[in-house]
Amino acid sequence: MNTPWWKSSVVYQIYPRSFCDSNGDGIGDLRGITSKLDHLQALGVDVVWLSPVYRSPQDDNGYDISDYRDIAPEFGTLADFDEMLAAMHARGIRLVMDLVVNHSSDEHAWFQQARTSRDNPYHDHYIWCEPRDAAAPIGSPASLPNNWEAAFNGSVWEWNEPTGEYYLHMFSRKQPDLNWENPALRQEVYALMRFWLERGVDGFRMDVINMISKPWREDGSLPDAPVVRDGFLQPGFALTCNGPRLLEFLREMRHEVLDHHDTMTVGEAPMATTRQGREISDPIDGALNMLFQFEHMDLDSLPGDPRGKWALKPLDLRDLKRTMARWQDELHGCGWNSLYLGNHDQPRPVSRFGDDGEHRVRSAQMLGTWLHLHQGTPYVYQGEELGLGNVRFATIDDYQDIETRNMYRVATTERGEDPAEVMRAIHAKGRDNARTPMPWNDGPNAGFTTGTPWLKLNPSWPQVNAAQAVADAGSVFHYYRRLIALRKAHPIVIDGRHDLLLAEHPALYAYTRTLGAERWLVVCNFSADEQLFELPADIPAARWETVIANIEPAGGADLHALPMRPWEARVIRLLG
Ligand code: GLC
Ligand code: CA
Numbered sequence: 001m002n003t004p005w006w007k008s009s010v011v012y013q014i015y016p017r018s019f020c021d022s023n024g025d026g027i028g029d030l031r032g033i034t035s036k037l038d039h040l041q042a043l044g045v046d047v048v049w050l051s052p053v054y055r056s057p058q059d060d061n062g063y064d065i066s067d068y069r070d071i072a073p074e075f076g077t078l079a080d081f082d083e084m085l086a087a088m089h090a091r092g093i094r095l096v097m098d099l100v101v102n103h104s105s106d107e108h109a110w111f112q113q114a115r116t117s118r119d120n121p122y123h124d125h126y127i128w129c130e131p132r133d134a135a136a137p138i139g140s141p142a143s144l145p146n147n148w149e150a151a152f153n154g155s156v157w158e159w160n161e162p163t164g165e166y167y168l169h170m171f172s173r174k175q176p177d178l179n180w181e182n183p184a185l186r187q188e189v190y191a192l193m194r195f196w197l198e199r200g201v202d203g204f205r206m207d208v209i210n211m212i213s214k215p216w217r218e219d220g221s222l223p224d225a226p227v228v229r230d231g232f233l234q235p236g237f238a239l240t241c242n243g244p245r246l247l248e249f250l251r252e253m254r255h256e257v258l259d260h261h262d263t264m265t266v267g268e269a270p271m272a273t274t275r276q277g278r279e280i281s282d283p284i285d286g287a288l289n290m291l292f293q294f295e296h297m298d299l300d301s302l303p304g305d306p307r308g309k310w311a312l313k314p315l316d317l318r319d320l321k322r323t324m325a326r327w328q329d330e331l332h333g334c335g336w337n338s339l340y341l342g343n344h345d346q347p348r349p350v351s352r353f354g355d356d357g358e359h360r361v362r363s364a365q366m367l368g369t370w371l372h373l374h375q376g377t378p379y380v381y382q383g384e385e386l387g388l389g390n391v392r393f394a395t396i397d398d399y400q401d402i403e404t405r406n407m408y409r410v411a412t413t414e415r416g417e418d419p420a421e422v423m424r425a426i427h428a429k430g431r432d433n434a435r436t437p438m439p440w441n442d443g444p445n446a447g448f449t450t451g452t453p454w455l456k457l458n459p460s461w462p463q464v465n466a467a468q469a470v471a472d473a474g475s476v477f478h479y480y481r482r483l484i485a486l487r488k489a490h491p492i493v494i495d496g497r498h499d500l501l502l503a504e505h506p507a508l509y510a511y512t513r514t515l516g517a518e519r520w521l522v523v524c525n526f527s528a529d530e531q532l533f534e535l536p537a538d539i540p541a542a543r544w545e546t547v548i549a550n551i552e553p554a555g556g557a558d559l560h561a562l563p564m565r566p567w568e569a570r571v572i573r574l575l576g
Contacts, residue, residue: 006289048094049098064105095202115167124182127214129221149235152402237271388439392427396423496520523570525564
């Protein structure tokens with residue numbers, strides 16, 4: 001069988017602002033990335049996913065694009081980009097760009113035109129609605145076209161005086177949603193994709209791509225969201241994700257663009273179900289190679305709580321098993337999974353699911369093992385390979401993220417929540433946990449910049465940094481290197497079927513992978529206590545060998561009663 005390269009690849013995500021600063025302005029940039037490619041090559045990753053570097057007012061750190069065909073000056077120039085891309089390709093590393101086309105920046109030329117008059121040729125590139133009640137004051141509930149709340153708080157509707165309409169923005173008011181119903185807009189998107197593909201990039205990570213088809217009603221309105229809490233505004237995401245024309249639009253994109261290039265595509269898809277995952281990643285009738293689904297990211301929030309992800313709930317490992325096993329089983333042989341625990345929107349996995357104190361290294365290695373041995377394409381987010389943890393900055397002023405800052409303001413002023421509790425939620429879930437500058441060494445500012453970093457460093461940098469990890473054979477870095485190499489040497493890691501074991505065990509996570517006559521067993525201890533692993537009696541295991549483990553295996557053990565030490569992970573080949 002001919003395995004596509006994106007199935008055997010490991011992807012490394014770079015958040016450019018925080019990766020490496022080459023000119024001392026405190027902001028990471030393209031030349032900084034180029035200077036650090038040896039690190040990626042040593043790790044053994046195949047693909048880089050680069051978060052947005054396009055021209056942008058940076059209202060949402062580049063996820064608000066004002067020119068899709070140019071580089072933001074703080075990140076460099078197109079020449080710097082070409083140089084970086086060539087240096088990656090020279091090392092056998094492919095590059096996947098972030099494609100943010102559910103919305104643009106309000107400073108994009110299209111929107112600047114669109115907002116001037118209803119007759120402007122670009123007007124229909126965006127989404128407009130009349131006030132519901134023309135007599136009601138602008139911005140009042142009676143005037144707003146519906147009750148949806150934007151991701152970064154407030155209504156999704158913003159008034160545009162020159163045309164006497166509201167425009168839709170699912171995120172900040174500086175991120176107006178693009179109108180995918182308009183074929184001309186779709187052609188613009190395909191053209192800009194071709195621009196980057198022709199420049200040599202190898203694919204796209206597509207930002208909130210399952211939100212592009214809105215649930216329009218016959219009368220040209222967008223329905224109200226169900227009322228789940230006090231007040232007028234309600235979460236509207238459930239209505240905009242997986243809309244009626246999503247698959248049609250994505251298939252068109254495939255036929256217009258993707259089929260003509262050798263690409264890798266991954267669509268960010270909040271609220272996606274396994275059925276949608278299967279449909280979209282189906283190699284014949286689908287459109288993209290894989291999705292970033294969110295079910296496993298939602299398990300440590302209280303379901304239905306109006307605070308959303310900020311309503312903390314301890315993870316029940318059995319929920320994680322049910323969710324992951326469902327995605328594994330339902331996509332096996334017909335679609336493809338992406339595997340991730342962290343990215344620029346999520347807290348650090350070692351703090352969230354492991355132990356960022358005493359057992360930091362071992363628990364980070366366990367989480368890596370658990371993730372990479374599932375079926376799918378694994379993603380490593382910068383710093384994850386160092387076992388870098390969350391930050392607990394003292395005041396909201398130390399945070400830069402628009403989501404975090406807006407949430408803090410609304411929670412502490414409008415909702416009267418206890419600021420200490422809100423800070424606790426930010427320490428657990430805030431996006432800046434993942435965005436602190438990459439610690440390269442134990443020198444000033446961890447070698448990230450010679451200037452003042454745009455966001456404070458994680459104070460752990462004197463101990464947790466890349467130079468330390470590379471020098472220490474027992475580090476998370478060297479363990480990840482071995483995990484990544486494993487995938488290259490053993491087809492079972494890519495193609496093996498997954499079967500969950502011990503579904504009800506609260507602390508041990510175990511599964512097998514099977515390919516033909518070969519069978520591997522993965523056992524992970526998600527706790528700081530020793531646990532006894534008991535292999536089900538029907539699995540023959542008289543002879544076995546350890547493939548990889550994060551602690552020296554204790555000799556002579558019986559797999560039907562195997563003591564697992566705190567945060568231990570073991571991958572075992574069963575020999576019959
Ligand atoms: C995606 C991005 C996130 C951004 C949002 C709006 O979820 O990953 O960082 O804020 O879309 O573009
Ligand atoms: Ca810089």
